[in-house]
Amino acid sequence: MDQSAVSLDRMRSFVRVAERGSLSAVAREMSVGQSSITRHIRELEAALGVALFSRTTRRVTLTEEGSRYYQRAVQVLRLVEQAGDEARAGGDAPAGLLRVSCTAALGVRHVSRLIFAFQDRHPAIAVDLNLTDERIDLVRDGVDVAIRLGPLTDSSLKLRPLGLSRRLLVAAPDLLARHGPPVAPEDLEGLDGLRMSNIAGSDTLDLHGPAGERRAVTLTGRLRVDHGLAAREALLAGRCFGPAHMWLVDDLLADGRLVPVLPDHVPPPVPLNMLIVPERAAIARVRLLVEFLAEAVTGIPGIERP
Template structure:
């Protein structure tokens, strides 16, 4: 039944075989045995994909509920010996995952040694159900209303550059002076050709932001700032160590790019499973110790 659900979600036998670490022939056998036992055809098959039949769609809905109950029963049994176990699958924004979330996962596993964690680092907005993910940690606005959303806080940003670059090209004293500096831009973020800065009194400045280097990963931007390739906005957690070591400095400290919301998405059917709930609560509590992550008023 688990194999059936993963094939229904992925639509590809070889992908499910890799994910479950079994041979594709085993996946095919599982489906054949299930169809033989039920006496119905669950999938229509082509050379490249499999798709659910009408009977398969009805069975899929019931199978998810059944396996959820099976997992809950296992959790109840394990709870009697006070030792949560099993696997939690987590997806996280890549740079944040490398810099901080991975360390939180280590600490969580030290506390719960029988819980395995599969950590997937990506900036893509993946389909949690299709990819078999329980929890996703994401920066920026979210639109998936089918998931449970847990607001974690806001990630503060600053404008940074290397001391050598600023010594050579000048340290601007006002937002208008930024137009003379080389910008490090993120091509996968809409509107990166302008830079919005907010002042302490609520005043906002929008200035053109150009540059020859465009990237699609926060860790690459970190390296570009460090190498003196230009200036740009950065989450505090991305560069906090470089700032403390004097390898980067803050530009216009009284003017900052808007903060970015940090949220956790949880697959509703998985939220009640003990090991998932334990990790959700642990991360929600511990992320506030990450530099630059602040709990907004009312959260």
């Protein structure tokens, strides 16, 4: 094996192709030509004397040898980055790029400002903030930290609970003026309810009453949306009533443009969690962001400690 050909650049290219399954996607991510990524892989395979990938016209997949090499390469790259952090610890401030993903509406309304504050505190750290409601693959997409609402099932990632997001039923005053304010959960059956096409079970509204009793209300209506900010606009326009996270509508409640509906019957809160790629958790800039966000999110309206 030609050890001199096993460079960190070639190893990084290999790891990202293994994670994304696409040479062209990695080339776009690294802002280089696809031919450069292809050359890195071929040179690494030649140096090792084994095929790392099986190639088709649409995708590249790891061979058995490639899978074994990937596990070791990830460890090597993590150690290299940690060594750099330790070398800089007594001198330069933490630096480098952080890739962060966040639920879209929460990111627009609140988390983006937290990221600004984090960068003011650590000006040498760059942040690539991706706002999406899709459940992305953090490893494949090169994301360090993700903030997500709702239950999570990916046990391969490090999970840090941030709190519970409190919800309530809201509507515009003119909607209630047209139909009359509901006084019991059954009165909601005659109102247009807001449904989310990207949330399973949003056709049924689960309410908890003041004595702990539970009521299920079927939501009907002409509007269904797939984004929290669209839901906010629909509620504000008086198109429907619906459950809303406090952080989504706190300003509209404060100035009376939305009002609570059946305030003693509330939807259950939703877990808010932070997901961290385990191999990245010990890197200084990732650790700094995790600790900063864990503390700062408690200032977001309606977020309560778990």
